[in-house]
Amino acid sequence: MSDETILTNARLVLPDGVAEGTLVLRGGxxxxxxxxxxxxPGALDLGGDHLIPGVVDVHTDNLERQVMPRALARWPAVSAFLAHDSQVAVAGITTVLDALCLGDLGFDESRMRTARDGVRDLGALTAAGALKAEHLLHLRCELPATDMLPMLEDYHEHPLLRMVSLMDHTPGVGQYLDPDRYRxxxxxxxxxxxxxxxRMVELTAQRAAWSEPNRRRLLALFEGRDVPLATHDDWDAEVVARNAADGIxxxxxxxxxxxxxxxxxxxxxxxxxxxxxxxxxSxxxxxxxxxxxxxxxVDIVASDYVPAAMLEAAWKLxxxxxxxxxxxxxxxxxxxxxLGLADRGRIEPGLRADLVRLRALGGTPVVGAVWREGARIA
Incomplete structure (x- = not known):
C-alpha cells in the first residue's frame, strides 16, 4: 500500500505568495x-480551499483549562491532557508547547500539581503514541516564587523541553504594573x-529576596544550551535591555x-x-x-489560552x-x-507534511482537515 497522498486544487500559502497548486506527500x-x-487517480480535490503549514504554538495554557473546567471541579489529569490534545489538533495546531507554571505566588497552588502531572503525562502519552499533535514543553518560571527553583532543577533537562520563560507577577511590575488593577x-x-x-507587601519583599538569585540560577542552568529563553510581560526599555544582555x-x-x-x-x-x-x-x-x-x-502569535484563536488571529492580521x-x-x-525547528512551518519540498486545510466563511477561517507528518489527525 502506498504512503503517498496527493492534495490538489488548493490555494497554497507559500512563503512568498499564494498559488493554486498541488502537493504530493510521501514518507511524512x-x-x-x-x-x-x-x-x-486518488488525488484529493480540496475545492479551492487554502492549504497552510501546520500551526506551531509556542505558548498555551489550555491544559490548565481542561484540568479545571470549573472552579473546584478538578478533572482527571490524563483525561484532561487528551481533551487538550484533541482541541489543539482540530484548531490546526500540529506542534504545541504546553506552557506549565513553575512557582506559586499565591494565585493558585493547584497549578503546581497541574505542572507536575502535565510533565508526567506529556512524557507518558508521547511515548505511547497517544497524541494527535506533537507536544513539547514550555516551562514558565515565576522568578520571585520560593518553590520555583526546585521544580526547575527537576525538569530543566527534560528531553521535550523547547522553551523557558522568565515571569514576574509581583504587583507593581509587568502585567501588574498598575497596583490598583492588581487590587x-x-x-x-x-x-x-x-x-x-x-499580600502585596509580602510579595514585594519576596521579590526582593528571591527574584535575583533565582534568575541567576536559571540563566546558569541554560547557559550554552539550545533552549530558547523568553521574558514574559516586559514593561520598559531598561528591563528589555537587561534581558537582551543576558542572552534572552x-x-x-x-x-x-x-x-x-x-x-x-x-x-x-x-x-x-x-x-x-x-x-x-487585551x-x-x-x-x-x-x-x-x-x-x-508582531513576529509570532501564540494561542495563550484559546487554541482556536490561532488561525483567526492570522486572518485578522x-x-x-x-x-x-x-x-x-x-x-x-x-x-x-x-524554536530551532527547521523541519516544519513552511510548504516546501523536504519539510514535514504538517498541513491545515481551511476556508474563510465571512472572514473566519474554518478548519476542514489537519495532517501531521502526512497522517490525517483531524
Whole structure:
C-alpha cells in the first residue's frame, strides 16, 4: 500500500505568495510542490480551499483549562491532557508547547500539581503514541516564587523541553504594573481588601529576596544550551535591555508599546497573544496586539489560552493589511524558526507534511482537515 497522498486544487500559502497548486506527500514529508491541478487517480480535490503549514504554538495554557473546567471541579489529569490534545489538533495546531507554571505566588497552588502531572503525562502519552499533535514543553518560571527553583532543577533537562520563560507577577511590575488593577482583580476574586494589602507587601519583599538569585540560577542552568529563553510581560526599555544582555532573545507579550519598541531595537522576537487579536484588545488592559502589528512589532502569535484563536488571529492580521503569507508565518514559520525547528512551518519540498486545510466563511477561517507528518489527525 502506498504512503503517498496527493492534495490538489488548493490555494497554497507559500512563503512568498499564494498559488493554486498541488502537493504530493510521501514518507511524512512534502515530496513535491506543483502549480495547477493533478489528474492522478486518488488525488484529493480540496475545492479551492487554502492549504497552510501546520500551526506551531509556542505558548498555551489550555491544559490548565481542561484540568479545571470549573472552579473546584478538578478533572482527571490524563483525561484532561487528551481533551487538550484533541482541541489543539482540530484548531490546526500540529506542534504545541504546553506552557506549565513553575512557582506559586499565591494565585493558585493547584497549578503546581497541574505542572507536575502535565510533565508526567506529556512524557507518558508521547511515548505511547497517544497524541494527535506533537507536544513539547514550555516551562514558565515565576522568578520571585520560593518553590520555583526546585521544580526547575527537576525538569530543566527534560528531553521535550523547547522553551523557558522568565515571569514576574509581583504587583507593581509587568502585567501588574498598575497596583490598583492588581487590587481590583484580587478583590473581584473574593479576597478582602486588607488581605490584598498585606499580600502585596509580602510579595514585594519576596521579590526582593528571591527574584535575583533565582534568575541567576536559571540563566546558569541554560547557559550554552539550545533552549530558547523568553521574558514574559516586559514593561520598559531598561528591563528589555537587561534581558537582551543576558542572552534572552524573545519578548513574550510585552505589556505596552514602549517595551515592544525596545524589544525590536534589541533584535528580539516579539510574541503577541491570539486572543488579543481576535477580541480586538487585551483582556487585562495591556497594549492591543493590533496596534503592535501596525508598527511591525508582531513576529509570532501564540494561542495563550484559546487554541482556536490561532488561525483567526492570522486572518485578522491579513485583514489589517499584512500580506497573507506574512500573517500565516506568524503562526507557522516564525515560531518554528524561533524554536530551532527547521523541519516544519513552511510548504516546501523536504519539510514535514504538517498541513491545515481551511476556508474563510465571512472572514473566519474554518478548519476542514489537519495532517501531521502526512497522517490525517483531524
Amino acid at each position: 514529508l512534502i515530496a513535491e510542490v506543483a502549480t495547477g491541478r493533478s489528474a492522478a 481590583a482583580l484580587r478583590v473581584r476574586g473574593g479576597a478582602r481588601p486588607e488581605e490584598v494589602e498585606r 532573545a524573545i519578548s513574550e507579550f510585552p505589556v505596552n508599546l514602549a517595551a515592544a519598541r525596545a524589544a525590536r531595537a534589541q533584535g528580539m522576537a516579539i510574541i503577541a497573544g491570539a486572543p488579543n487579536l481576535v477580541r480586538g484588545g 483582556h487585562s488592559g495591556n497594549v492591543s496586539a493590533a496596534e503592535l502589528a501596525r508598527e511591525g512589532l 491579513a485583514e489589517g493589511g499584512m500580506p497573507l503569507p506574512a500573517a500565516v508565518a506568524t503562526i507557522t514559520a516564525n515560531p518554528a524558526r524561533a
